[in-house]
Amino acid sequence: xxxxxxxxxxxxxxxxxxxxIAELHAGSWRRHYRGAYSDAYLDGDIAADRLAVWSxxxxxxxxxxxxxxxxxxxxxxxxxxxxxxxxxxxSLVDNLHVVPDRHRSGIGAQLLTRGAKGxxxxxxxxxxxxxxxxxxAPAQRFYRACGARCVETAMVSPPGGDPRRLNGTxxxxxMAWPDATRLPR
Numbered sequence: 074x075x076x077x078x079x080x081x082x083x084x085x086x087x088x089x090x091x092x093x094i095a096e097l098h099a100g101s102w103r104r105h106y107r108g109a110y111s112d113a114y115l116d117g118d119i120a121a122d123r124l125a126v127w128s129x130x131x132x133x134x135x136x137x138x139x140x141x142x143x144x145x146x147x148x149x150x151x152x153x154x155x156x157x158x159x160x161x162x163x164s165l166v167d168n169l170h171v172v173p174d175r176h177r178s179g180i181g182a183q184l185l186t187r188g189a190k191g192x193x194x195x196x197x198x199x200x201x202x203x204x205x206x207x208x209x210a211p212a213q214r215f216y217r218a219c220g221a222r223c224v225e226t227a228m229v230s231p232p233g234g235d236p237r238r239l240n241g242t243x244x245x246x247x248m249a250w251p252d253a254t255r256l257p258r
Contacts, residue, residue, distance in 0.1 A: 109243035163200025
């Protein structure tokens with residue numbers, strides 16, 4: 074009898090993974106962005122919107138890396154990094170999502186560490202940052218525990234540039250690491 078490994082397997086995402094990534098991304102937005110993003114947008118065909126984004130990203134990964142975590146052939150998390158995105162803040166962790174039943178299991182930290190390792194190997198320098206919604210306090214605690222500090226607050230940009238997709242004027246926090254290769258273990 075074979076048993077699955079207790080921990081997920083990590084690998085680079087491929088074009089064929091776009092659908093699963095889009096579904097996880099859409100579900101995460103529905104859970105964590107409600108109130109900041111409009112209900113009409115979140116309850117609409119957001120999965121198709123995210124599929125278009127991920128199909129494009131994975132077809133031409135240029136200066137990016139997307140790493141997925143799988144367990145028993147199930148996508149349980151992913152990270153997407155854009156290398157050298159900003160001249161001041163460095164590489165952008167554009168997405169980091171883990172399925173709800175695997176939160177606090179270490180998968181997010183492992184993905185973040187793998188993204189940071191990629192930055193150390195492929196970016197011009199080791200600086201790393203991300204944006205997190207002000208209302209997402211659990212994610213902020215996670216990033217702080219991983220060594221980030223909040224360096225700026227800004228207005229959330231509407232998805233796809235459509236202001237009807239936002240509720241009011243939600244805010245986001247820039248969380249930054251001066252050296253991604255020195256994340257706490």
